[in-house]
Structures are given as structure tokens and as C-alpha cells.
Amino acid sequence: MNAPAKIGPPMWLLAEVTYRCPLHCVFCYNPVDFAKHEVELSTDDWLRVLREGRELGAVQCGFSGGEPLLRDDLEILIGEARQLGYYTNLITSGVGLTEARLDAFKAAGLDHIQLSFQDSTKEINDFLTHTRTFDLKQKVGEMIKARGWPMVMNVVIHRLNIDHIGRIIEMADALGAEYLELANAQYYSWALLNRDQLMPSREQLRRAEAVTNEWKEKLAERMRILFVVPDYHEGKPKKCMNGWGNVFLTVTPDGTALPCHTARMLPGLSFPNVRDSSLREIWHESEGFNHYRGTGWMKKPCRDCDHKEEDLGGCRCQAYLLAGDADAADPVCPKSPHHEIVSAALENATNPNRQTQPLIFRDPKESRRLTREAKTPSPTA
Amino acid sequence: MDGTPRLGHGFRFQWEPAQKCHVLLYPEGMIKLNQSGGEILARCDGQRDVAAIVADLEAAFSASGLRGDVEGFLAMAIEKRWLKLETGAKA
Numbered sequence: 001m002n003a004p005a006k007i008g009p010p011m012w013l014l015a016e017v018t019y020r021c022p023l024h025c026v027f028c029y030n031p032v033d034f035a036k037h038e039v040e041l042s043t044d045d046w047l048r049v050l051r052e053g054r055e056l057g058a059v060q061c062g063f064s065g066g067e068p069l070l071r072d073d074l075e076i077l078i079g080e081a082r083q084l085g086y087y088t089n090l091i092t093s094g095v096g097l098t099e100a101r102l103d104a105f106k107a108a109g110l111d112h113i114q115l116s117f118q119d120s121t122k123e124i125n126d127f128l129t130h131t132r133t134f135d136l137k138q139k140v141g142e143m144i145k146a147r148g149w150p151m152v153m154n155v156v157i158h159r160l161n162i163d164h165i166g167r168i169i170e171m172a173d174a175l176g177a178e179y180l181e182l183a184n185a186q187y188y189s190w191a192l193l194n195r196d197q198l199m200p201s202r203e204q205l206r207r208a209e210a211v212t213n214e215w216k217e218k219l220a221e222r223m224r225i226l227f228v229v230p231d232y233h234e235g236k237p238k239k240c241m242n243g244w245g246n247v248f249l250t251v252t253p254d255g256t257a258l259p260c261h262t263a264r265m266l267p268g269l270s271f272p273n274v275r276d277s278s279l280r281e282i283w284h285e286s287e288g289f290n291h292y293r294g295t296g297w298m299k300k301p302c303r304d305c306d307h308k309e310e311d312l313g314g315c316r317c318q319a320y321l322l323a324g325d326a327d328a329a330d331p332v333c334p335k336s337p338h339h340e341i342v343s344a345a346l347e348n349a350t351n352p353n354r355q356t357q358p359l360i361f362r363d364p365k366e367s368r369r370l371t372r373e374a375k376t377p378s379p380t381a
Numbered sequence: 382m383d384g385t386p387r388l389g390h391g392f393r394f395q396w397e398p399a400q401k402c403h404v405l406l407y408p409e410g411m412i413k414l415n416q417s418g419g420e421i422l423a424r425c426d427g428q429r430d431v432a433a434i435v436a437d438l439e440a441a442f443s444a445s446g447l448r449g450d451v452e453g454f455l456a457m458a459i460e461k462r463w464l465k466l467e468t469g470a471k472a
Contacts, residue, residue: 009399011411057399059411087393087406112391112408150391152408179408 007284007293009057010249013086015046016261017074018066018253022095024361027156027191027198029262030066033374035367037254043073045274047080049251052279054084058249061086066253069096075104082109089114091154094140106147113144117155117168141175153177157208158185158198159349165208169215169225177223182212184230188262188317190362193370197359201350205233232342237314237330244292244316249283257282259289262317266326292316299327301335382452384468386434387427392463394422405463412463421454425464431455 019034031037041049050061061081068074069092081088090105091114105113117137145151153172157165165182172180184205187195200208212227219225231238241248241260250258255274258264264271271288272281283289291297295308302313313319314330322331323338331338348354360366388394393406396419403419405412414422420441424434435448458464 057397059397059399059404059406060409062409085395087408087411089409111393111406114408150408 007245010053010247010283011058012060012062012248013050013053013058013279014062014064014248014250014261015049015068015077016064016066016250016252017041017046017068017071017077020070021065021067021093021362022070023067023093024363025156025190026194026359026361027158027185028362029186029189029191030362031262031264032189032193033367033371034066034362035364036371037252037256040071040253041251041255041274043076045255046073046077049255049274049279050077050081050084050086052274053249054081054086056249056279056283059085059087060089062089062091064091067093067095069101075101075108078105078110079108082111087111091116094137097140097143099143102143102147110149112152113149114152114154115140115144117153138175141177145176150179151175151177152179152181154181154183156185157182157200158191159200159204160198162200162204162208166211166215169212169219173219173223179224179226181226181228183228184233186230187232188321189265190360192321193360195345196348196354196356199230199232199345199349202233202346203350205230231314231318231330231332232346235332235334235342237311237333239311240315240318240330243312245283245289246293249279257286257288259292260317263288265317266320269326297327301333301337302329305329305335382431382455382466384466385427385430386425386455386459386464386466388422388425389462389465394425417450418454421451422458422463425455425458427467 018040019030019037053061063074063078068090071077078088078090088109088111090110090112094115115137141151153175155168155172161168168182169180185191185198187199191198209227209229212225216225245259248260250261251274252258252261252264256264256271257274257279258271263269269288269291272286274282277286295302295312298308298313302308314333316326318330318332319328320326322341323336328338329336331342333339391407395404395406397404400413402416403414403422405414405422420438421434424437429437431452435451438451439445439447455464455466459466
């Protein structure tokens with residue numbers, strides 16, 4: 001319905017090979033109920049998915065999770081992906097990465113590793129001084145560089161580390177990073193549960209941007225720094241996933257195919273499983289992928305908005321989470337009738353007397369508890 | 382322009398049937414090339430120097446005077462780090 005006449009090939013096949021993870025990040029975008037999707041695709045299933053994705057025209061293949069290193073067939077999957085002509089990207093925390101494993105990835109033809117930094121312990125405030133983390137990343141970083149891969153680092157930025165952004169950049173430089181992505185937390189799944197603790201104030205964000213710009217200039221010769229501004233603060237809806245069903249095809253650990261990694265939360269939409277359908281059918285014909293393609297699904301104010309092609313109404317998951325309606329305008333947009341939810345969250349971030357709950361860490365126990373408690377979809381605002 | 386161009390660190394060049402064009406792949410991205418860009422990059426194999434690339438293209442397309450255009454493209458590609466120009470003893 002309402003899909004654009006011509007659907008191009010996906011550029012990305014994102015293989016979320018497992019939800020298992022040794023870390024417990026409070027900003028994780030994996031579904032809050034991840035623990036109930038325990039049955040993972042087999043090696044053969046993944047090999048077929050990789051072949052079908054390539055036939056469909058995907059060129060970038062990302063292996064992520066959870067922590068993809070926990071799949072012991074990862075080198076087989078990487079080898080097949082490389083053989084098929086994908087540019088292969090491994091997105092990892094580096095926890096559990098060994099010399100032997102890296103050699104196997106190199107032999108398999110892995111093109112690129114994105115090493116992410118996160119809070120690997122519950123001592124969030126100690127994040128930057130937590131030497132075990134730093135030592136681990138340093139060791140892994142050296143092993144990556146020694147094998148000739150570019151050093152690409154990603155750090156999720158939030159209220160608890162944003163004031164140290166200069167030190168984060170220094171640390172990345174010390175580790176020899178060539179690219180550094182400073183990605184402000186986006187409020188989905190676990191990050192939404194923890195939003196009050198994670199959201200920086202406007203002032204914090206402004207300072208962080210200024211500091212980042214100074215470092216950008218200073219390190220221009222050797223490091224490219226990307227600062228991803230949070231949409232709550234920008235007051236501008238993002239063209240989410242660069243368009244629904246336009247660039248990304250995500251396959252989750254249990255084989256559910258999604259236009260974005262959080263879309264399975266949307267009610268009333270069915271997303272096919274790669275065990276039952278080919279990727280070609282999924283991409284071109286499934287209701288889940290066609291539903292929000294283009295602009296035909298929009299209602300007011302998006303339908304009549306001059307910017308509708310530019311931002312495509314923002315993010316469907318955010319509309320659902322905040323406005324309770326996946327067809328609504330993304331509430332970060334000032335034209336949204338629900339914009340006050342976003343304004344209130346921002347206001348709260350500047351309130352010195354604000355009340356916050358304890359952080360909720362992403363782990364299977366919490367996941368099962370939250371699944372049990374949530375008879376209805378995730379709590380909002 | 383003297384020297385031997387080769388692909389920059391982390392870049393891969395290939396023909397994409399689904400796009401019906403040559404592309405450059407790099408961490409998390411893709412650049413679609415037009416026909417002449419594709420023909421030039423296909424010859425940047427780290428073996429041929431700029432003069433050899435120009436000669437090869439002129440022979441392949443029965444053309445002459447391509448040097449300016451080729452050097453223009455190479456300069457742009459080097460600036461964008463798609464290519465590295467190796468100069469010195471070993472061409």
C-alpha cells in the first residue's frame with residue numbers, strides 16, 4: 001500500500017547474529033524483551049540469508065548483536081559474506097577478542113572493525129577512569145591496527161559521560177583511532193527506560209559540541225570525528241534509517257527481518273521471518289517493509305508539511321513510543337501535537353531537583369522481569 | 382602528475398550488478414561511480430603510473446588528449462582519500 005512505484009536494492013544487510021552480550025549497557029537499543037527471543041538462526045540459515053541479501057543487491061554487511069563474537073561461527077559467516085562481494089563490517093565491543101580470532105577474521109577477509117566503547121561495568125561514573133576497560137580497548141585496538149584494519153571507534157554519549165568528551169577524544173587519539181563517532185544516545189528500548197538519567201541538558205550538549213569542534217580542528221590531519229546530535233535537542237525529526245525500507249535490511253537473531261533494528265516493537269505490523277520467506281519477498285512484498293515506505297501513510301501535520309520528503313515524518317518507533325501512535329508525526333518535531341512530551345523531557349534534564357529512578361541495566365533477568373510486567377507495550381514518557 | 386595511484390586504506394573497488402555501475406566501498410559506505418570514474422579507478426591497481434593509465438584509456442577508447450581529465454579525476458580522488466599516490470623509486 002502506498003509504496004513508491006520503484007523499490008531500489010537495500011544497501012545494508014545488518015546481521016544481528018545474537019542478543020547475547022557480556023555487557024549490560026543502559027543505553028542498549030536491543031529490544032527490552034530480548035530474552036524471550038532466544039532461539040538463534042543456525043549457521044546454514046545465516047549463510048542463506050547472506051546469499052539472498054547479496055542477490056538482492058546489498059553491498060554492506062554488518063555483523064552486530066548483542067556481541068557478535070559470541071557466535072563461534074562468525075568467521076564462517078564473515079568468510080562467506082566477503083566471498084559474495086560484501087564489504088564486511090564487524091561491530092563489536094572487543095570483549096573476548098583474541099589474537100587467534102582476529103587472525104581468523106583476517107583470513108576470512110573481514111574489511112572493517114568498529115570498536116565500540118561502553119560502560120562495561122555498573123560503575124558508570126567511573127567509566128573514563130576505569131582502567132580495565134581502557135586497557136582492554138587499548139590491547140584490542142593495537143591488535144586491530146597490527147593487522148592493517150582502519151581503526152574506527154564509536155562511543156555512545158550521554159549525560160553521565162558528556163562532560164568528559166574532551167577526554168574521550170584524547171583517549172581515542174591515544175588508541176590511534178582514525179575515525180571516531182560520538183553518537184548521542186537515542187531513546188529507544190533500554191535507553192528510553194533510562195532516559196531521565198541519560199539525557200544531557202542543552203547546556204551540556206552545547207559545551208560538548210564546542211569542545212568537539214576544537215578537537216576536530218586540532219586532529220584534522222589524523223582523525224575524522226563525527227558528532228551525532230540527539231534529535232530531542234535539535235528539535236528536528238531525523239530521516240530515520242534514511243527512509244523506511246530504503247537502505248537497511250536488518251535480520252535479528254531469531255530470523256525476524258526488520259526495516260530497522262527497533263521496528264519489531266510496532267504493534268499491528270507483521271514482520272516476516274527469514275525461515276519462512278526469501279529476502280526478496282521480504283524486501284519487495286512484505287507488508288512490514290511496504291507499510292511506511294514513501295509518504296502515502298502520513299496524516300496531519302506530516303501530510304501537508306513542506307519537509308515531508310526531507311524527513312519522512314521522522315522515526316516511526318519514536319512516534320509510537322512517545323505519542324502512542326506509529327502513524328503520528330515524530331514528537332521531536334515542533335509541529336507535532338505531542339511535542340510537549342519532548343519539551344518536558346528536555347526541561348527535566350535541566351531541573352536540578354529532578355527525580356530519577358535507579359539505572360536499569362540490560363541483562364536477561366531484567367529483560368524477563370520487564371517482559372512479565374509489560375502486558376501492554378513499553379512505558380512512555 | 383607523477384606517480385602510481387592505488388586505492389586508499391579501507392577502500393574496495395568493484396562492479397555492482399544491482400547498481401549497474403562500479404562502486405567504491407569503504408567502512409559503512411558506498412560511492413557510485415560514473416562510467417569514466419569507473420574506467421579510471423579500474424586501472425589504479427598500484428602497478429600502472431599516471432602516464433600508463435592515460436595511455437591505456439586512450440587506447441581502450443580510441444581517444445587522445447585525456448590526460449587533463451584523468452589528472453583532474455585523480456586529484457579529486459586523492460583529496461577524498463579514495464586513492465593514494467605513490468611517488469618515488471618504485472613506480
